[in-house]
Amino acid sequence: MTHLLLYTDAISEGYIILITGLIIVFGGLILLTVFFKYGLPIMLYVYKIITKGPDKKVKEISPKVNQAFTGEMAAAISVAIHMYLKEQHDDENAILTIKQARKMYSPWSSKIYSAYGNRF
Amino acid sequence: MTHLLLYTDAISEGYIILITGLIIVFGGLILLTVFFKYGLPIMLYVYKIITKGPDKKVKEISPKVNQAFTGEMAAAISVAIHMYLKEQHDDENAILTIKQARKMYSPWSSKIYSAYGNRF
Amino acid sequence: MTHLLLYTDAISEGYIILITGLIIVFGGLILLTVFFKYGLPIMLYVYKIITKGPDKKVKEISPKVNQAFTGEMAAAISVAIHMYLKEQHDDENAILTIKQARKMYSPWSSKIYSAYGNRF
Amino acid sequence: MKKIILIFGVLSLLVFIRPVLGLNAKATHTTETTTLTVSDNTVGESFVSEAFNGIKQFYSFTGFANAQSGNLIMILVGIIFIYLGIKFDYEPLLLIPIGIGVIIGNIPFVVGNQTGIYEAGSVLNYLYFGVVKGIYPPLIFLGIGAMTDFSSLIANPKLMLLGAAAQIGVFATFLGALYLGFNLPEAGAIGIIGGADGPTAIFLSSKLANGINILPDGTTVKNLIGPIAIAAYSYMALVPVIQPPIMKLLTTKKERLIRMKPPRAVSQKEKMIFPVVALLLTTFISPSALPLLGMLFFGNLLKESGRTERLADTARTKLIDIVTILLGVTVGASTQADIFITKDSMMIFALGAISFVIATMGGLLFAKFMNLFLKGDDKLNPLIGAAGVSAVPDSARVVHAVGLKADPQNYLLMHAMAPNVAGVIGSAIAAGIILSFLG
Amino acid sequence: MKKIILIFGVLSLLVFIRPVLGLNAKATHTTETTTLTVSDNTVGESFVSEAFNGIKQFYSFTGFANAQSGNLIMILVGIIFIYLGIKFDYEPLLLIPIGIGVIIGNIPFVVGNQTGIYEAGSVLNYLYFGVVKGIYPPLIFLGIGAMTDFSSLIANPKLMLLGAAAQIGVFATFLGALYLGFNLPEAGAIGIIGGADGPTAIFLSSKLANGINILPDGTTVKNLIGPIAIAAYSYMALVPVIQPPIMKLLTTKKERLIRMKPPRAVSQKEKMIFPVVALLLTTFISPSALPLLGMLFFGNLLKESGRTERLADTARTKLIDIVTILLGVTVGASTQADIFITKDSMMIFALGAISFVIATMGGLLFAKFMNLFLKGDDKLNPLIGAAGVSAVPDSARVVHAVGLKADPQNYLLMHAMAPNVAGVIGSAIAAGIILSFLG
Amino acid sequence: MKKIILIFGVLSLLVFIRPVLGLNAKATHTTETTTLTVSDNTVGESFVSEAFNGIKQFYSFTGFANAQSGNLIMILVGIIFIYLGIKFDYEPLLLIPIGIGVIIGNIPFVVGNQTGIYEAGSVLNYLYFGVVKGIYPPLIFLGIGAMTDFSSLIANPKLMLLGAAAQIGVFATFLGALYLGFNLPEAGAIGIIGGADGPTAIFLSSKLANGINILPDGTTVKNLIGPIAIAAYSYMALVPVIQPPIMKLLTTKKERLIRMKPPRAVSQKEKMIFPVVALLLTTFISPSALPLLGMLFFGNLLKESGRTERLADTARTKLIDIVTILLGVTVGASTQADIFITKDSMMIFALGAISFVIATMGGLLFAKFMNLFLKGDDKLNPLIGAAGVSAVPDSARVVHAVGLKADPQNYLLMHAMAPNVAGVIGSAIAAGIILSFLG
């Protein structure tokens, strides 16, 4: 193991790691941010030029194409998802033993694996 | 390893294990029996009291509630299961090669995994 | 490891392995060929005699039974498969983010596994 | 383009056909073969003779040269297993992998090429690790727990005693093995065949009769995992053949006609509490059974919690399938003839048969004994005692079938499931006890 | 036929009941029990007393004899975990396996029988291997990658900074742990609880606080994998309880009402490029996070490539399920009372709570800070900063719920997903940094 | 409540911001940095400079500091693999995992942090175990067996010879490798590239060219698993590019127009018997191929038995998927630049290309040779000989496509499947032979 100890005192070392670490984490994610904000559109533009010829400007191929995808739609989707996530909770399903009984005859033995095998 | 040898003679040791083992197995399963016969209804009762207030007697919450689940129903279910289990045996399915042919083009290569991937 | 070296010279050894290997590969697959051409029909015949009595000749039980499976059918199947294999390629599926959005709310956490669990 | 490929191909082939053209000058033969390199004519000949030598040498490596009668016998056994599985549907998910495993394990090979299951470094040996270390059985139990509905047991807890009674088969076989000269741990492992539960048998034998443990007197226990596992699965597959005559022998026509009242409905809460409580009680009593019972009830909780259906589904489908495949083929392959065909194996098979008979009798007779204390429609149909041997769900189905023969309207399947699953719990407890005493 | 079976059965039973008939002559007792073999009458008695001795001896092996208060407390904790998972749906796929694992790990057993998770050779120990060696977390991340849609992050990359801001929780906790006297690697592992990401926490603690590594001053680090994992998962489950009060405290009503403009649509090409580029950038910065981030983006590429749906599906269903089962039960079982109930564990739990609070505050405050530079409909609703702690997707859902309380028409879920997944990437990077400094 | 949280939060933050407030008195600096702690103003500055030192030190650990040109080249190769897989659908299930694996394996890291695939203790190293020990390939073959329908081979057994003929590619490449100076085991492993079967290539190279085995003359064989696997999969992906020109070169227009009579129907019984008999015959001839052929025919029996569909389904879906994921990413990662970019790798790639050409030619020419003995509608369309190289099912599809070009009504796919699967069996036998001679 290679240690990066700068101090013999653990607390001071801790502060250094704290500051350094935060800077690096921010640095890394800022790098990603910048790439996807500026780098990627340029890359896609270059790719398009290579494959289809230079008939488009950067702005046109900039990924902000789906302007039709408006706030109203997003809201609608959000509602739908909200509903969907909510409805998953009908606690304590009072399934009758009858329904379970069908399942019951399916343990332990190989022959019986197949009962499940068919269902999935 | 800790050995529980009581005798140097294996056969005698065997008898002890036989008797001891049987008693323990019985003991264990009797414990389970007793718990599910008496312990569990009490537990469920206590739980109900804690969560909903003390408005029910032990007898009422005793799990023997589904009296509607009569012998006739059980018999009907049993028959249904019996039928179900029986009908699984139509040996030697004379599937034509045609049907198999569709499957045939699906081995070895990655591209082909997907054919199966879609089906399941 | 047991080595089968016949020569100290690697190249000569190589030629021997080349010839020997090819002969063995051919030998092995010829053996399989012969078995499935002649051995298997006889085996199936014997099996039939044992299980159902000797009321058939070898020729009759020879597996060439499905004469109805003609070239026309094979051609038809081949076309179908050809079509099937071809249609798999509609590159760059322009699925809207909307459709993806539904999926999106499903990462990392246990509760969310179930969203997928239900689908498959 | 075409030309380039042509030239390239011809050049490549030139290298390959050099010896035929007599250019093989560098060769310095160390074999006895006298080489004649005088004319074009004889080069081919000499080369043929060398190749023939190579083939002869190679032949000594083939199965044809190394096959022993034991291998051929075991291959036949493997084919019979497959045949039984396919033709009669006897536990096909186990007999077919084991059968093909028996064949794979008995293909004759030269030792030292990392082929055999007992050779360190071979692929089979790595897969066999899960058997030797007892890892596969708890994973199978996880899946089984996620498959099993314990409702019938919760509804009628007293039927658990029938599962306990059948364990007589375990302990009696244990004693029989001692009489036949096996030492204590080996006898313990053999006894568990009477539990009629493949994974439990493999788990216990991998701990007690693994060819590794050393006894106080300095001897090493034998490796009996293979014979014990094969015996357990074989007799489990043969339950529909073994049990009916015993059942008819020990019950009267009148007893077989007894109709039992239907079990009560069981609430989801009870089903959720069952695995937790059963885990606590059984493993407090028999801590050495923890890997088996812990996983069994873990799987059951995944199934019954209502929140983890996804995990339960994986445990009872793909996970158990993968483990079943690996377990089956390696247990089968562990029957390599030189290790498997011994007097011990024969004795184990004989003891296994006896153990199934005793277990069945134990369950039946105990059901009759319980009837002495039960009245009216609480009385048990003693046939369901036979389901206490586990071999789930085959023995329960045998009970159902035998019951139907006596009275075509008497459906015993639901009732028989309770002792059936209790038998599994009982066998795991018994395995834990034996392990505590002898492990 | 019937007769043969009858005779056979009776003979078998004869062996079994021999002692009752007083034929047990060979027995040479070495125990203190004085044996009375005078009359038929006393044989039974003596046998009973011997069996009683056996039971007494066996009793010393049971959980009843070996249970310590610690075990019972932990079993109760396990039951509470299961209860929380079932009743309140708090991360049930994790709490239920961990809960039952806690129970399994605290069944009292006698050391030396290969039962406990810390005993070499036990089944649990083999399964625990994937935790100790940090193998399970990357496989979980593979499945998570195959589940996750990074669209919202691609559409609005600046939200990544919120995921970075929440890592304050990690580093502050690290510092707190140092103040409480933990050494550097232990403190690093404890800090990662603030990342609110179970697999990352297990991965880092298995590398830093594994009870194996030796420090320059000769001391061995403590094994804190169990407490850290339990703390991480517990607080992740409690996110719906922990976060809302902090969110209300640090935001004004007006801020909570901010509506954000909907994210733009993202093309499939962007989604394919994202995992490759993100893998390169993040692991170049933090190579020690390679196992986590490599697998995360590998899984995501499988999902987005459009060609490997089959593999992505397996990764996000059966594979992650299997690993989740094994990880949950072994992490749970690693809380064996004698190892788990220590002052260290208590401190880790306290630090864990603080870390979640700080991480939430960090995300919220940074969102407010960013708003200083943003105008018009680019302004952020500061609530989404709280989603930067990961705990995907719970914290995003909490944001959504709190947002709805302020304005029932303001759907923040989609916006909150971006900092949510960024928080995972940030935590993995942070783990890699800590590993580089202290590994 | 609000207040408590506020106080709690502020206190927590106090700890965290201590250095900014200049309270960091305990610090005893050991670096060269001269610390200025005179005024509030300079404290921040000094702290900044220390943090800057930390970042500088950390920078030496990042990929940016450690990247070598080799790494960057290999990362580019990985991206190209992914691009080919996605854009042209060339074996995407293999090229995409391998491609991302290549990237993962070439992220620059500092040795000693348990990150690289060749470092003991790293996660990648544990997953790589299945490659090094040859465990993954038999599991892949299990799934392949459970996918494959051998009907066309059973219906027309003589087509098996085409699969044998294509093995010329294996042995010719072996010879070529010897000429290029590789020693015997290495050359054997390289030769198998000509088998056009990824798992077989990995299996054989893990046994022969694994960097562990020691030759009689004391030298250790090279570890060529990576280059061999990459070459095999690359050329398999490129089969649609490599084969058509050779096929057109070696056949006349008239030959390409030959229509073959449709294969006869095959009964289920024959399909059940096939795997058992084929297993026996092929492994008796080549016992060292047992892991591959045993698993292949085991999988096929699971599929054809009609009783084990459940196991066959798992083998050909989830199990093979899991193994494919792990195999792909670790084989890819094994191309770590410092180990992969060597003259040997270049030679292996050159030999691999030649081997595919020779194998294709072998199959085609042998089909023409067989036609000398066949009459009427028994005559073969020599194109199907090219399918003998395996690379299932790509080479069969190439045959189909080339056949369609000559005659749009001539559907060769069904006929080409027979030599295609025979090629796999043939390659496995060849691998076994080479292993017997050189293992």
Ligand code: NA
């Ligand atoms: Na049993």
Ligand code: NA
């Ligand atoms: Na995080």
Ligand code: NA
């Ligand atoms: Na081949």
